[in-house]
Amino acid sequence: MGSLDQQPAGSATRMEAGSAMSHHVVIVGAGFAGLSLAQSLGSTPLRVTVIDRRSYHLFQPLLYQVATAVLSPGEIAQPIRRILGRHKNITVLLGEVDHINPERKEVYINGEALTYDTLVLATGATHGFGHSEWARFAPGLKTLEDARRIRAQILMAFEKAEMERDPSERERLMTFAIIGGGPTEVEMAGAIAELARQALARDFHYIDPTKARILLIEAAPRILGPFPEDLSAYAEQELKRLGVTLLTGKPVEDVNERGVGVGGEFIPCSTVVWAAEVAASPAGQWLQVGSDRAGRVAVAPGLSVPGLDSVYVLGDLALALGEDGKPLPGLAQVAHQQGRYLGKALPARILRNETPPPFRFHNRGNLAVVGRNSAVVHWDSFKLQGFIAWLVWGIAHVYLLVGFHNRFLVTMRWLWTYLTFQRGSRLITEDVIRTQATDAERGGPEAAGAPDPSQTSNLRKTADQPT
Numbered sequence: 001m002g003s004l005d006q007q008p009a010g011s012a013t014r015m016e017a018g019s020a021m022s023h024h025v026v027i028v029g030a031g032f033a034g035l036s037l038a039q040s041l042g043s044t045p046l047r048v049t050v051i052d053r054r055s056y057h058l059f060q061p062l063l064y065q066v067a068t069a070v071l072s073p074g075e076i077a078q079p080i081r082r083i084l085g086r087h088k089n090i091t092v093l094l095g096e097v098d099h100i101n102p103e104r105k106e107v108y109i110n111g112e113a114l115t116y117d118t119l120v121l122a123t124g125a126t127h128g129f130g131h132s133e134w135a136r137f138a139p140g141l142k143t144l145e146d147a148r149r150i151r152a153q154i155l156m157a158f159e160k161a162e163m164e165r166d167p168s169e170r171e172r173l174m175t176f177a178i179i180g181g182g183p184t185e186v187e188m189a190g191a192i193a194e195l196a197r198q199a200l201a202r203d204f205h206y207i208d209p210t211k212a213r214i215l216l217i218e219a220a221p222r223i224l225g226p227f228p229e230d231l232s233a234y235a236e237q238e239l240k241r242l243g244v245t246l247l248t249g250k251p252v253e254d255v256n257e258r259g260v261g262v263g264g265e266f267i268p269c270s271t272v273v274w275a276a277e278v279a280a281s282p283a284g285q286w287l288q289v290g291s292d293r294a295g296r297v298a299v300a301p302g303l304s305v306p307g308l309d310s311v312y313v314l315g316d317l318a319l320a321l322g323e324d325g326k327p328l329p330g331l332a333q334v335a336h337q338q339g340r341y342l343g344k345a346l347p348a349r350i351l352r353n354e355t356p357p358p359f360r361f362h363n364r365g366n367l368a369v370v371g372r373n374s375a376v377v378h379w380d381s382f383k384l385q386g387f388i389a390w391l392v393w394g395i396a397h398v399y400l401l402v403g404f405h406n407r408f409l410v411t412m413r414w415l416w417t418y419l420t421f422q423r424g425s426r427l428i429t430e431d432v433i434r435t436q437a438t439d440a441e442r443g444g445p446e447a448a449g450a451p452d453p454s455q456t457s458n459l460r461k462t463a464d465q466p467t
């Protein structure tokens with residue numbers, strides 16, 4: 001095995017053993033947790049290496065807007081190298097960590113070893129399935145690739161419906177099911193409804209996109225479970241106003257290439273999105289420490305891993321307890337605060353030999369947008385709904401985006417969408433179509449939702465009246 005150990009370019013001399021710069025902090029993952037930690041360590045004399053398998057930091061809370069053609073992928077992603085480039089003590093490596101040896105204090109990137117003095121794992125969560133057999137028909141929303149695939153699937157469903165003569169198949173193509181009633185699913189359902197009823201409304205000749213059926217399926221009795229009941233009732237009412245059908249209190253029983261089974265009924269649909277379930281990355285297995293059912297690694301109050309020397313776990317990967325003794329939720333604000341905390345705690349421990357206080361999470365409130373002019377905000381006893389909540393949601397998300405460039409682009413894009421009701425990112429790119437075609441080859445034509453060639457297409461049936 002090779003070794004990646006080297007001094008960063010531009011460091012004038014070899015570092016003296018025992019000096020602060022000889023202490024090597026390796027951070028795996030530049031999501032909300034890893035990036036905020038790296039930024040905090042940027043002004044310290046520690047030597048820091050940030051490893052990520054992607055070249056960019058992704059702002060996941062706005063992924064659904066890429067999936068529904070509001071934003072382009074580049075507007076919610078920012079190159080990690082650009083964000084951290086000004087810090088001379090930070091090296092950025094693009095690569096996938098696949099193994100760790102805590103005894104030798106080594107991480108392995110594509111088989112190459114890198115030694116650390118302190119290791120911080122912030123590799124987040126992936127889309128997980130209790131039913132792996134459903135995964136193929138119900139894409140999750142976790143990466144830019146997922147968002148682009150879902151966007152192509154939604155837009156292609158309308159394109160295929162335009163060519164479809166069979167009314168029941170056309171109805172199936174124009175039926176979309178979102179599984180789960182959390183903020184992301186509510187946002188996704190509202191955004192698809194607005195796409196169909198506003199942006200696409202006049203763009204087709206044979207079909208009427210405003211007749212698209214959008215289902216939001218939630219096993220619990222109400223959507224937005226962590227929000228107070230009146231806010232979730234408001235969100236339900238707003239979704240209904242947008243034309244979303246709510247199926248609450250009904251667990252999903254089946255998902256296949258033709259649709260979803262729910263509450264004893266089978267509903268034919270072309271697109272099923274399952275954003276709800278996440279599973280932590282396999283870092284717990286690398287460390288050979290116990291993890292919970294979701295794969296999260298239990299951490300001490302200072303976010304270190306009990307029993308391991310100088311190993312810390314942050315963000316979605318960490319099972320950290322709040323002051324009430326309950327696990328902290330997998331939220332960007334938790335990950336961000338943990339990164340900032342460790343950014344102060346590590347220098348205190350390593351450089352000044354101090355014992356930092358334990359991590360404390362400060363809840364900055366929960367937000368969910370339903371659609372145009374409509375959102376809910378909950379913070380302690382403070383509740384807000386409607387237009388002002390929508391403005392708060394927008395301002396908070398623009399503020400939290402990394403980089404002035406992206407903040408400016410997203411603000412402009414939202415303004416344009418708000419004024420014109422249009423979507424700026426409706427391209428179906430060839431690579432995504434090719435991926436769908438490959439899926440179809442693997443699973444048969446229905447697996448990728450391809451039209452049945454035995455049906456006569458509307459293109460050939462010129463006498464048809466547009467619907």
Ligand SMILES: Cc1cc2nc3c(=O)[nH]c(=O)nc-3n(C[C@H](O)[C@H](O)[C@H](O)COP(=O)(O)OP(=O)(O)OC[C@H]3O[C@@H](n4cnc5c(N)ncnc54)[C@H](O)[C@@H]3O)c2cc1C
Pocket residue numbers: 028029030031032033034051052053054056057058060061062063064095096097098122123124125141142183184275281314315316317330331332333334335
């Ligand atoms: C669709 C969606 C919407 C969301 N909306 C909200 C919201 O509105 N509000 C909110 O607070 N939270 C939201 N969240 C949750 C929030 O995004 C996460 O809690 C947060 O991203 C967790 O941060 P993290 O740093 O732990 O992990 P991540 O941000 O997921 O980052 C993990 C990083 O590790 C890298 N990585 C993973 N494995 C490896 C490996 N083996 N080697 C190298 N690199 C690796 C990944 O490439 C990634 O860059 C949403 C999540 C999703 C998916």
